Amino acid sequence: MKAEDPLLIAGHEFASRLITGTGKFSSGPVMAKALEASGTELVTVALRRVDLDAPEGEDILDHLDRERYILMPNTSGAADADEAVRLARLARAAELNAPDGRTWIKLEVTPEPRYLLPDPIETAKAAQTLVDEGFVVLPYIAADPILAKRLEEIGCATVMPLGSWIGSNKGLRTRDGIEAIVAMSSVPVVVDAGIGAPSHAADALELGADAVLVNTAIATARDPIEIAHAFRLAVEAGRRAFLAGLPATGGASASSPLTGFLDGDA
Amino acid sequence: MAMLDLALLDDLSAWEPTASDIDRALLAPTRDLTDVAALLHAEHRLEEIAMASRHQTIRRFGRTMHLFAPLYLSNECVSECTYCGFQVWNRDIVRKTLTPEQVAMETRYLKHLGFRHVLLVAGEHPKHVSADYIATCIEAAASEITDVSVEVQVWDEETYARFVDAGCDGLIVYQECYDPRKYPQFHLKGPKRKYDWRLAAPDRAARAGMRRIGLGSLLGLNDDWRFEVLALVAHARHGLKAWWRSDLTVALPRLEPAAGFEQPPHVITDRQFALAICALRLALPDVGIVLSTREPPHLRDGLAKLGVTHMSAGSRTEPGGYSDPGGAEEQFQISDERTPADVRTALEAAGFDPVWKDASPVFRRATSGNRI
Numbered sequence: 095m096k097a098e099d100p101l102l103i104a105g106h107e108f109a110s111r112l113i114t115g116t117g118k119f120s121s122g123p124v125m126a127k128a129l130e131a132s133g134t135e136l137v138t139v140a141l142r143r144v145d146l147d148a149p150e151g152e153d154i155l156d157h158l159d160r161e162r163y164i165l166m167p168n169t170s171g172a173a174d175a176d177e178a179v180r181l182a183r184l185a186r187a188a189e190l191n192a193p194d195g196r197t198w199i200k201l202e203v204t205p206e207p208r209y210l211l212p213d214p215i216e217t218a219k220a221a222q223t224l225v226d227e228g229f230v231v232l233p234y235i236a237a238d239p240i241l242a243k244r245l246e247e248i249g250c251a252t253v254m255p256l257g258s259w260i261g262s263n264k265g266l267r268t269r270d271g272i273e274a275i276v277a278m279s280s281v282p283v284v285v286d287a288g289i290g291a292p293s294h295a296a297d298a299l300e301l302g303a304d305a306v307l308v309n310t311a312i313a314t315a316r317d318p319i320e321i322a323h324a325f326r327l328a329v330e331a332g333r334r335a336f337l338a339g340l341p342a343t344g345g346a347s348a349s350s351p352l353t354g355f356l357d358g359d360a
Numbered sequence: 361m362a363m364l365d366l367a368l369l370d371d372l373s374a375w376e377p378t379a380s381d382i383d384r385a386l387l388a389p390t391r392d393l394t395d396v397a398a399l400l401h402a403e404h405r406l407e408e409i410a411m412a413s414r415h416q417t418i419r420r421f422g423r424t425m426h427l428f429a430p431l432y433l434s435n436e437c438v439s440e441c442t443y444c445g446f447q448v449w450n451r452d453i454v455r456k457t458l459t460p461e462q463v464a465m466e467t468r469y470l471k472h473l474g475f476r477h478v479l480l481v482a483g484e485h486p487k488h489v490s491a492d493y494i495a496t497c498i499e500a501a502a503s504e505i506t507d508v509s510v511e512v513q514v515w516d517e518e519t520y521a522r523f524v525d526a527g528c529d530g531l532i533v534y535q536e537c538y539d540p541r542k543y544p545q546f547h548l549k550g551p552k553r554k555y556d557w558r559l560a561a562p563d564r565a566a567r568a569g570m571r572r573i574g575l576g577s578l579l580g581l582n583d584d585w586r587f588e589v590l591a592l593v594a595h596a597r598h599g600l601k602a603w604w605r606s607d608l609t610v611a612l613p614r615l616e617p618a619a620g621f622e623q624p625p626h627v628i629t630d631r632q633f634a635l636a637i638c639a640l641r642l643a644l645p646d647v648g649i650v651l652s653t654r655e656p657p658h659l660r661d662g663l664a665k666l667g668v669t670h671m672s673a674g675s676r677t678e679p680g681g682y683s684d685p686g687g688a689e690e691q692f693q694i695s696d697e698r699t700p701a702d703v704r705t706a707l708e709a710a711g712f713d714p715v716w717k718d719a720s721p722v723f724r725r726a727t728s729g730n731r732i
Contacts, residue, residue: 118422120711145476145717152474171723173571173605180722207607208600208646261420314418 099337101305103136103282104230104251106164106194110135111299112329113166113284115309117143119318122157128312129163132322137163138200138307139190141181142171146188155190164192166232168200174213175220178203182224192230199224200254201233210260214241218248225249234286237271239278246281253279254286254307257298261310263290266297276302292321292328299332300340363559363598364538364591372397373586386412391643396593399639400586406635413638413667416645425712426648426670427700428477429470430511432679433458433497435689437483439513439550441536443581445618445691446483448550453689456679457488460500467504469682473674473700476717477507479532481677481691484513484551491519495526502527507719509572513551514561520568527724530572531565533558534611537581538591546581559595566603571723573599573606574650579636580615585628588612589636593643600644609648609670610640616654616692630659634666641667653696660696661706673703 100107114134119125129137137158144167145153158165167185172178178201186197201224203216212234218241224231230251235241237255245253255275258264265288266272276283282304289295295306308325315321377385377398382405385395399409434457437446445453458466463480470478478501482489494512501508509530510523520531535558537543543555552558562573575595577588592610599608614633615624628636640649650670651663660671676682678690698706704714 118424119713120423121708121713142718142720142723143715147471148474148716171718171720173723177722181720184720184722206604208604263419310419310422313422 099333101282103232104194104196104198106192108135108305109133110326110329111305111333112295112325113138113305113307114312114322115307116140116154116158117309118313120313122154124318125154125313126157126159128318128322129158130322131319131326132308132312133326135163136166138166138168138309140170141167141185141190144188144190164198165190166192166198166200168202168234169220170202170204170210172203172220173205175203175216175223178216178220179223182220182229183227186229196228196230198230198232198251201231201250212236212256214238217241218244221245221248221250232284237268237275239271239274242275242279242283246279250281252282252284252304254284256287257285257294258288260287262288263311264288265290265294266301269301272298272303273301292324295325296328296332296335299329300335302336305329364594366540368393369538369587369590369594372590373584375401377401385642393590393594393597393643396590396639396643397586399642400589400635403631403635406631406638409635409638409642410666413641414665416641417667417669420645421648421669423712424715425664425668425707426477426715426718427475427673427703428479428507428509428670429473429475429682429700430481430652430672430675430677431463431466431470431478431501432677432681432691433463433480433482433494433512434485434489434679435483435691436485436488437550438486439484439552440548441550441552442546442548443578443615443618443624445689450689454687456688457493458497458679460496462680462683463497464500464504466680466682467501471505474704474716475700476505477509477719478505479509479511479530479672481511482513489513491515491522495522498523498526498528502721502724506717506721509574511574514558515564517564517568520565520570524569524571525725528570529719529723530574530607531562531570532574532576532611533561533565534574534576534578534613535559535591535595536578538577538588538595539582539584542582562595562599563602566599566606569725571606572609573603574609574611575599576611576613576650578615579612579628579633580624580626583625583627585632585636589639593640596644596647600647607648608644609650610644611650611652612636612640613652613654616695618690618692633659634663637663637667653694654692656695657698657706660703661710664707664710664712671703674698674700 169178169181204210242253258267284305285298286307381398385398511532648669651668653675678688
C-alpha cells in the first residue's frame with residue numbers, strides 16, 4: 095500500500111510520522127504491544143542496552159519485530175564523537191541494519207548524564223565521520239537552526255531537535271527554534287525530546303515538523319498501549335491540520351474579501 | 361571542607377518545620393537543602409512524599425531497575441573501623457585474596473547468572489590490595505563483562521586514571537559518616553582515618569575520567585541520621601556541579617551485623633529509612649539510588665517502588681563467595697538471600713523491567729583495549 099502523504103527519510107517511505115523509543119518500559123511484551131498500537135514503523139534502541147550474549151528472549155531486540163519495524167540503533171551514553179562512532183560501528187558489525195542494507199544511526203552525543211543535552215561540536219564531528227562511512231545519520235540536537243543546516247550540509251538524513259529537555263514531558267519549549275528549523279531545513283525535521291502528551295505531538299506536526307519521536311511519555315504512562323494509540327491519532331491529526339492550513343491566530347479573518355467591491359465595475 | 365556547611369547541617373537536622381514548610385517542600389519545582397530537611401521531618405506525611413517520589417522516579421527512570429553484583433576481591437585489611445568484619449584486629453576470621461584468574465572466574469560465573477555489571481570490593485591493605493593488584497583485577501573482570509566498578513580504599517588522581525585506563529567505569533566511595541566530629545570514633549586506624557582525603561576522593565576520580573561516581577553514608581554510625589542524609593545531598597549537589605560529566609548514584613546502606621560484633625545500634629526505623637530514600641529522590645531527581653542486599657526482601661520490593669533505581673542481587677560478601685562459598689569471612693550479613701533469578705521475578709511481578717546491561721565497552725578508554 096502506498097501512503098498518500100508519506101514521510102521520506104533517506105529514500106524510504108513511511109506512512110507513520112511517529113517514531114518511538116524502547117526505553118523505560120516495564121517489560122518487553124508491554125513495549126511490543128505499545129509499539130504496535132502506535133503504528134510506528136521506525137524504532138530506536140540504545141546500543142548500550144543491546145546484549146547479544148543474552149539468552150534467547152532476554153534481550154530487548156527479541157521483542158522487536160524486524161519485519162515490521164526499521165531499527166534505528168542509537169548511541170545514547172556516548173560522551174564524545176569517538177564513542178558515538180565506535181558504537182555505530184558496533185551496530186553495523188552486529189548487522190542491525192535497515193532493509194536497504196545500510197545502518198541507520200540515531201546519533202546522540204551527550205557529555206553529561208542529567209539533562210542529556212547534545213554536544214553540538216562532537217555531534218557534528220561524529221556526523222561527518224559516519225556519513226563518510228555510509229551510515230544513515232539522524233542526529234539529536236538542540237533546537238539550533240544553524241547547526242541543523244550544517245548537519246544537513248554534512249549529509250544527515252534528518253535533524254532531530256529537542257522540544258524540551260529529554261524526559262521532561264514539557265512540550266515545545268523550544269518552539270521558536272523549531273519553527274526556524276522547519277522554515278530553513280531541506281531534510282525532515284523530527285522533534286525528538288520533551289513530547290509529553292499527544293497534544294504536544296499534534297502541536298509539533300501542526301507547526302510543520304515532519305515527525306516526532308516519543309518514548310518516555312508512552313513508556314511511563316499508566317497504560318502505555320492506550321496512550322501509544324492516542325499518540326498515533328494525535329500525530330495524524332497534527333499532520334492533517336498542517337496540510338489543511340491552520341487559520342491565522344490573533345486577527346480576524348473574513349470569509350469573503352473585504353475589498354472585493356473595489357474590483358467591481360460599479 | 362567547603363562543600364559541607366556543618367553549622368547549617370546541624371541547624372537543619374534539629375529544625376522543626378511547620379506544615380507549610382512541608383507543603384512547600386512537597387510542591388516546590390526545585391528543592392533546596394531546607395526543603396530536604398522539611399521532608400526528613402515529615403514522617404507523618406510519608407505516604408504523600410512516597411507518591412511524589414514514585415512519580416518523579418518513573419518520569420526520569422521509567423519502570424526499570426538496574427541490577428549488579430558485588431565481587432569481593434580480598435578481605436585483608438589494615439584499617440580499624442569499628443563496624444566492619446574485615447578490620448585488622450579481627451584475628452579469628454579466614455582471610456583470602458583472589459588471584460586475577462579467580463576474579464575472571466567469579467566474573468564469568470556472575471555473567472552466567474545474567475549480570476553485566478560487577479562491583480569489585482576489597483579491604484585496605486598496602487601489600488595484598490595494592491593499586492597494581494586492583495588494576496590487574498579490573499582488567500581481569502573487564503575482559504569478561506561490560507561494566508566494572510570498584511569500591512576499594514581511596515586513591516590519588518593518578519591511580520584513579522590507571523583504574524579508568526584498565527577498564528573501570530565507576531567508583532563507589534561511601535563517606536560512611538559525614539560528620540567529621542564523629543568520624544574518628546568509628547575509624548580508629550589505617551588509611552580510612554583521613555576524613556578529608558576520603559571526602560575529596562570523588563573529585564579526584566572525576567578528574568581522572570571516572571564515568572560513574574557513587575556516594576553514600578553508612579546509617580547506624582552517626583546517631584543523627586538526618587544530618588547524614590542532608591550531608592549526602594549536599595555532597596551530591598557539589599558533585600552535580602564539579603563532576604558534571606559523571607553519572608552519579610547515592611546510597612544509604614544500613615549497618616548490618618558482622619563477625620565479632622553485637623547487633624549494631626538502631627538509629628533509623630524502616631519508615632524513616634523509606635522517608636530518607638524518598639527525600640533523596642525528591643532532592644536529586646536525576647540521580648540513581650542504590651539499594652543493597654543488606655535490606656530484607658519485603659523492604660527491597662517495597663522501596664523499589666519508591667525511588668530506588670539500582671539493586672545488587674544474590675550477593676556474596678566474602679572473596680570467592682560465588683564459585684567457592686564459605687571459603688572466607690564475609691564482610692557483613694546480607695538480609696536478602698534470594699537468587700538473582702528470584703529477585704528478577706519479584707521485580708517483574710512488581711512491574712519493573714530488570715536492566716542487566718547498560719554500558720558498552722566502547723565507553724572504555726582505548727588503553728583498556730576495549731576487550732570483551
